[in-house]
Amino acid sequence: MKFEHLIEINDPLNPLADTMTREQLWRGLVLRAEDPKLFVPHLDECTIVELESGSFARRLRYGELVIDDVVYLTPLQEVRFEVPAQGEIAASRLTMTIEAPSEGVMWLRFLYDDGNPGASDEMGKMYEDFKKSAYQEADIDTVKIVRQMASEGKLDASFLN
Numbered sequence: 001m002k003f004e005h006l007i008e009i010n011d012p013l014n015p016l017a018d019t020m021t022r023e024q025l026w027r028g029l030v031l032r033a034e035d036p037k038l039f040v041p042h043l044d045e046c047t048i049v050e051l052e053s054g055s056f057a058r059r060l061r062y063g064e065l066v067i068d069d070v071v072y073l074t075p076l077q078e079v080r081f082e083v084p085a086q087g088e089i090a091a092s093r094l095t096m097t098i099e100a101p102s103e104g105v106m107w108l109r110f111l112y113d114d115g116n117p118g119a120s121d122e123m124g125k126m127y128e129d130f131k132k133s134a135y136q137e138a139d140i141d142t143v144k145i146v147r148q149m150a151s152e153g154k155l156d157a158s159f160l161n
Contacts, residue, residue: 001118003132004111007143012078012104018147022076022098025157028146029079029096029108031155033071036060039142090115110139 026111030153034056036046038039043062055072067089078097085091095111112135119125136137149155 001114001116001128001131002112003128003135003160004109005136005139006099006107006109007139009108009143010104015072018151019104020106020147020150022100024150025098025106025108025146026076027099027151027155027157028075028142031149032146033058033081034081034140035148039084040138082111085115108139108143112137146159 010024011017017089034048037043043060045059045061047059048056048058050066054074055070057068057070059068060069065110067083068086069081071084071085072078074080078094078095081094083089083092088117093111095109097109097111099107099109101107114131119128146155
């Protein structure tokens with residue numbers, strides 16, 4: 001199943017919306033990768049097991065379930081999570097891309113590929129719709145948390161150094 005959606009970050013036509021800089025959004029996305037417990041309440045533990053230039057490997061524990069993945073960083077542009085096939089888990093990928101199509105406008109694109117072909121039966125399609133909805137809600141929550149951190153100054157370069 002492949003699924004993608006956009007979340008608007010900045011809209012210059014909406015004067016009531018708080019704006020974020022690309023740098024603040026980027027720092028928030030990196031924080032989501034490095035310390036996902038701030039964003040995923042049911043995650044019990046995240047350990048960074050290997051650091052490379054531009055990437056790092058993590059071990060995530062949800063109760064008895066342990067998932068290894070690799071995070072790839074393209075500074076100020078993209079954070080990509082790749083889960084290799086392991087046990088009964090198919091290889092999958094999540095890519096979060098910052099898009100700024102025009103001055104003052106910024107979007108965050110989420111692209112999911114769970115490694116499985118799209119469902120062909122009604123029950124499978126219902127399950128996919130449920131997963132898509134859950135992904136989208138989690139992504140909306142991520143943006144809310146990043147917005148709050150940005151408004152509190154927690155994503156400013158001076159705060160993080």
